[in-house]
Amino acid sequence: MKEEKLNQPTEQAILEAAEKLFLEKGFEATSTTQIAKKVGCNQALIHYYFRTKDNLFNTIFEQKFRYFFQQLFNIEGAKSMGFEDKIRHLITSHFSLLENNPQIPLLIIRELSRRPEQVALLREKLRELPEQLFAALNDDLQAEIKAGRVRPVSLIDIMIPAISMNVALFVMMPVVEQVMQMDEGQKKNLIEHRRNANVDFILHSIRA
Amino acid sequence: MKEEKLNQPTEQAILEAAEKLFLEKGFEATSTTQIAKKVGCNQALIHYYFRTKDNLFNTIFEQKFRYFFQQLFNIEGAKSMGFEDKIRHLITSHFSLLENNPQIPLLIIRELSRRPEQVALLREKLRELPEQLFAALNDDLQAEIKAGRVRPVSLIDIMIPAISMNVALFVMMPVVEQVMQMDEGQKKNLIEHRRNANVDFILHSIRA
DNA sequence: CGTTTGTTTAATAGACTTATTAAACCGTAT
DNA sequence: ATACGGTTTAATAAGTCTATTAAACAAACG
Structure with missing residues (x-):
């Protein structure tokens, strides 16, 4: 054995x-x-x-995958924050996670379609989130809207742009890097700039 | 021959x-x-x-590629518009182009790294844009900022979120579709919603 | 009718892939 | 030392992939 x-x-x-x-x-x-x-x-x-090669791949995929989503939903510390700080914390945490695992999204995009077994894995992982975080965050959002500090907008219409901007940066980075002939320093500068630019863009967009 | x-x-x-x-x-x-x-x-x-297989691939890649970027920079009709309408037109045009060619971005992301010859192609294509459109659009932006209708923000910090949101939607769509078990109708609804949601999110974010 | 020219196929070479098998290796415990 | 366990290797089976070659086919032309 x-x-x-x-x-x-x-x-x-x-x-x-x-x-x-x-x-x-x-x-x-x-x-x-x-x-x-x-x-x-x-x-x-x-x-x-x-x-088998398939076995080896699945082992790695699942392990990387579980780690990635565990980190993604590991959002303690945001509980007692005000709404804006909470948003800022969540989005920059997401950004850092991608920064440390920049190739995982593309791996998922590439390989998931041919691997139905692992679709189930992703689905299961994604079910762990919604109730705890999503509902709480949505309550906060509604309160902010009622208080007139945030324009009327659904939580999902905040999350999709946030996730999109963060993911797209790292998925497209290899192409940008090559085409723009960026060196390591320029790349670092761009990433450092986008870390705050992304979250600022979101915050500007939702304020009332 | x-x-x-x-x-x-x-x-x-x-x-x-x-x-x-x-x-x-x-x-x-x-x-x-x-x-x-x-x-x-x-x-x-x-x-x-x-x-050779490589020949065949390159033929297709270049053809798809040239078409894609030709369309991308084909932005007549926006000339005489006001700033907001121009932004709206550019972003929704980009969205429609992706909608009609949803697999091209992933193809580029996937294959470009192993094909230095085609990096040059992309670089050349990208050089056609900047002077004409970028400068004109930037003038408009600066005027809007000076007039107090748009908050101080650089053009690139508007374009990156816009492109990111549009591209991310179609690059991530196959994963979302599978994981959320969406049918064709739900998918269409999501895309239809994002078409305007993306551009609205941008416009909200940049207003003064 | 026969030849020529471009198209299509069958056959196959040669390289590479995954996976298995049997043998070699090596440290440990009897 | 020796026999045993897990580890590693060489050899190879069986299949796939790209690419080439020679032959079959078909339509147009003399």
Whole structure:
């Protein structure tokens, strides 16, 4: 029986090498031979630990995925804030999460359509959110609207632009980087600017 | 010598089948065998007309690409409008272009990194815009700001959110569709709503 | 009717992919 | 030392992929 411990250095090394390659090139464009080469081991070893390439991919996908959404909904600390600070906190947290995992959205977009099993995973993860956060945030929003500090707008019409702006930045960044011939410093500057620009744009848009 | 006429029905059929598959699954995940099967012809015929798979892909990529950016910068009719109408026209035109070509952004994001030749193509296409439109639009913006109708904001900080919201909608739509189990009607409703919601969100955000 | 020209197909070479198998290896415990 | 466990490798099966080649086919022309 396979141990679940992962204390094996090679199994971990395979996971890490495969993660990098899958994130970078996608499932189809990555071969077990390439993974083995990156690890510095024999190709058969990949199959010894994970049996199939699909297995290996799913392991990584689920793990990255659970981590990503766990972080996404990990929004303690915003509870006692005022509305504007709460929005600011949520959006910048989302931004930072993307900054630290810039390739995950594209991985999901790329691979989800051919993997119905993992659609269920995403659906389940997404069901954890709505009641707790969404309802509370919506109460706050309605109060702000009633108080005349925010124009009448639905919560979803705030969230979609916020998520879109954050995700689009990191999904499109590789293209922008190449086309604009940006160096690392320019890229960092752009990201740093967008971190606040995105949330400011949202806040300006919803004020009454 | 190969004719450039494309009056060959099979050559056109190959282009159309390949376009669908490349857009749907990407370059790596599409085989010439699959293309031939979709066309209903022998696999060698693909190579008879295009010699290599890479050739075929590049032909399609460049064609789609030129069309996309030509449309993108085809913004006559906005000249004589007031500022708000001009912004509205530009953003909804962009939205409609994406609506009619929803897979092009993802194709570019997916394939551009491995194709430096086509980075040059994109760079060239992008250089056609800036002087004409950007400068004129920026003059309008500065006038609006001076007149106190728009808050102080740079043009790029308006364009990035606008493009991001529009692109993100169509790039993320396949995922949203699957996860939310939306039918065709719900999808249409969402798109119809976002068409105006996106531009309204921008206009609200920039007003003084 | 036969030839020519462009189109299409069958066959296949050669490279690469995933996955399996048996053998080699290596540290540990008897 | 030796036998045993898990680990790693070499070898290879079986399949797919791109691309080429030679032959079959069909329509137009002499």
